[in-house]
Amino acid sequence: MSRTRIWKYSSRSDFSEYLIAFLAIVLTAGICFPLSHFIGIFSVGLILLMVVAVLALFLGRWPLMFAAILNVLVWDYFFQKPLFSIGIMQIEDLFANIADLLVAIVSVILITRIRKSKTILQNSQERLIILNNFLESMNNAKSIAEAVQIAGENLKKYFGQEAIIYIKDKNSNSLFSAPYGNSDFHNANGIAIAQSLFIKSSTGRPGDSEKSTDGITYFPLLDPREAIGVIGINLETYTPPGEDKILLFKSFITIIASTLGREISIEKAMEKELLDHSEKLFQAVLNSVSHELRTPIAIISAAVGNLNDARTSSEPEKRRQICVELESASNRLNTLVENILDMSRIESGLLKLNLQYCDIADLVGLVVKDLKGELHGRKLNISIDENLSLIKADISLIRQVLVNILRNAMMYTPSGTGIEITASNNPAGMVSLSVRDYGPGVPDENLEHLFEKFYRVPGSRSGGTGLGLAIVRAFVEAHKGFIRASNEPDGGLRITMIFKAEK
Amino acid sequence: MEKSKIKYKVLIIDDEAQIRRLLRMTLESNEYKVFEAATAKEGMQAVTMNHPDVILLDLGLPDESGLKLMGRLREWSAVPVIVLTVQDSESVMIEALDSGADDYVTKPFNAGELLARIRVAIRHSLRMDESPVFRSGSLEVDINSRVTRLNKQEVKLTATEYSLLLIFIRNAGKVLTHSYISREIWSAPYADNAQILRVHIAQLRKKIENDPSVPELLITEPGVGYRMKILPLPE
Secondary structure: OOOOOOOOOOOOOOHHHHHHHHHHHHHHHHHHHHHHHHHOHHHHHHHHHHHHHHHHOOOOHHHHHHHHHHHHHHHHHHHOOOOOOOOOOOHHHHHHHHHHHHHHHHHHHHHHHHHHHHHHHHHHHHHHHHHHHHHHHHHOOOOHHHHHHHHHHHHHHHHOOOOEEEEEOOOOOOEOOOOEEOHHHOOHHHHHHHHHHHHHHHOOOOOOOEEOOOOOEEEEEEOOOOEEEEEEEOOOOOOOOOHHHHHHHHHHHHHHHHHHHHHHHHHHHHHHHHHHHHHHHHHHHHHHHHHHHHHHHHHHHHHHHHHHOHHHHOOHHHHHHHHHHHHHHHHHHHHHHHHHHHHHHHHOOOOOOOOEEEOHHHHHHHHHHHOHHHOOOOEEEEEEOOOOOEEEEOHHHHHHHHHHHHHHHHHHOOOOOEEEEEEEEEOOOEEEEEEEEOOOOOOHHHHOOOOOOOOOOOOOOOOOOOOHHHHHHHHHHHOOOEEEEEEOOOOOEEEEEEEEEEO | OOOOOOOOEEEEEOOOHHHHHHHHHHHHOOOOEEEEEOOHHHHHHHHHHHOOOEEEEEOOOOOOOHHHHHHHHHOOOOOOEEEEEOOOOHHHHHHHHHOOOOEEEEOOOOHHHHHHHHHHHHHHHOOOOOOOEEEEOOEEEEOOOOEEEEOOEEEOOOHHHHHHHHHHHHOOOOEEEHHHHHHHHHOOOHHHHHHHHHHHHHHHHHHHOOOOOOOOOEEEEOOOEEEEOOOOOOO
């Protein structure tokens, strides 16, 4: 990236300009010399003066001064009597020489002054454009790192080098030790200066700037509310280190500081939001687990209370009913504890599969037997391909998968409705196993969350921890299988699993 | 147990069928007539159809939160509501009490305790204990003559202590939230009076409790408020 030149009003005074001035005057004099008899020496003087005026349009101040003086000397030497000598014979020649010199010098001064103010105007316009561009690109920054990167690119473009930027540590009132930007400037001395400057600025005594021994000048980055960091740049390597450059650099610093301040506040706000969110999630988990744990305990305690009351426990029918409630509550607790243990096994990464060839028909038979007592009049329709391929699976895990899916179906569908279990070979060398119920289904927009841990379909009945289907998905995926849920066109939810077939 | 022929009606609004069945068993053997509802919607219908004398309300209902149901109920009915919940966060309890619940019991609950709360709630709503003399344990307060006695010895109460005691007597057996007490006595929010209230309660306990360090009458409901217990009279 080429460096844009912005410091051009300084006078160019190199040797070539003196040479141009010299040649222009001497050549004009040479051309005029043979003509001076016809046009008179005063015309020659005017011509030379005109040359000086023309030179003033493009030469620097001191070459012009040189041209102005040379013009008078040449006129005197070659054209005024006595010829070929510096000196005057008549008093009017002296006046003419003085007038010539004055006119030449005054016009040089005026012209260079006009040119200088024009350059200043141009420069400030250019600075405005630079600042505007910089401001716009900084406005587009979407993170601290991006803001620092854009700042670095622009500093490189306009100041020829990247700066080093230390930013305040979020948790303590000191600078974060890893800087952004130019790491060449990163050294112990620099950190010490940056730290002290930062502490000064953040205790309400903003230091202006401080220079280290290796020539790097550090400026505090001040947001209207607080000091947010320190920026360091080597201002000495640029010539000329004019006032204007420092001014421009300070404007840059202000823009960098306010952009970083903005990004830091945004980042803080986002962190807080994230924290709030995880707190809410934690609360929801705690509520759901504590509800699930306490409900069976409440049932057990109420049942025991009734057993202790002679008026209820004296009737055999009531005693029997209380025992049914006790049994179902303890089953419920057992399931919950198993689910929690399964989940922690999955989360801790200790899930190891004991893979065996497994016939899905056998498995379904086992599970149906497990759940016989929980069907409450629901009819299970089982349809399994006769030549269904075997799969390689951990039988106890897949059994748990099927139990969880069926329990889930029973929980959310009215008793007396049917549940279908289907298993078939799939042309792609896969086995698909699906469970379909005739309940209310799940709103389409919630389907994708169904297998998420602790997810509960909004408005669904209480009970359930939100762990069952999460465990199902984890177990299926541990077998490199796929699982998805869909609503049937005529009502009800279908959960389909696909496993690799083993021939 | 009320030895009367009237069977009081209790409505259980809880989505756990097992809890409903067991509560029904407990309540029926204690001579209550029981109605059940599993959702807020059913609950509301049961209130209008069966006119229960007391409602046992679970806060975690599937279709609407119990708190919302209570808000709607309180727009037109003063039937006593005892909140029955597994959530034991104090803020939920305070919210329930402030939105009109008469009492709360956390699950798992003790059947005896629940029955006692039901009796208190019914007695309050039927204004059965507006007697001029309040007795609980060894405390006796004659409301007409403003005389308080502990173990038959008269105790002197300051005006604030007496009005505090009166609030507890009028709501005997019920839990009163800090903010309720504060509003009743100072007509000001609890936050302004938290410390003062604690001091007054301590003062009152010194005068009406046999052992102020182990209060038996004026007991603390941690994080929620205080409750005046109705104790049997000493032998």
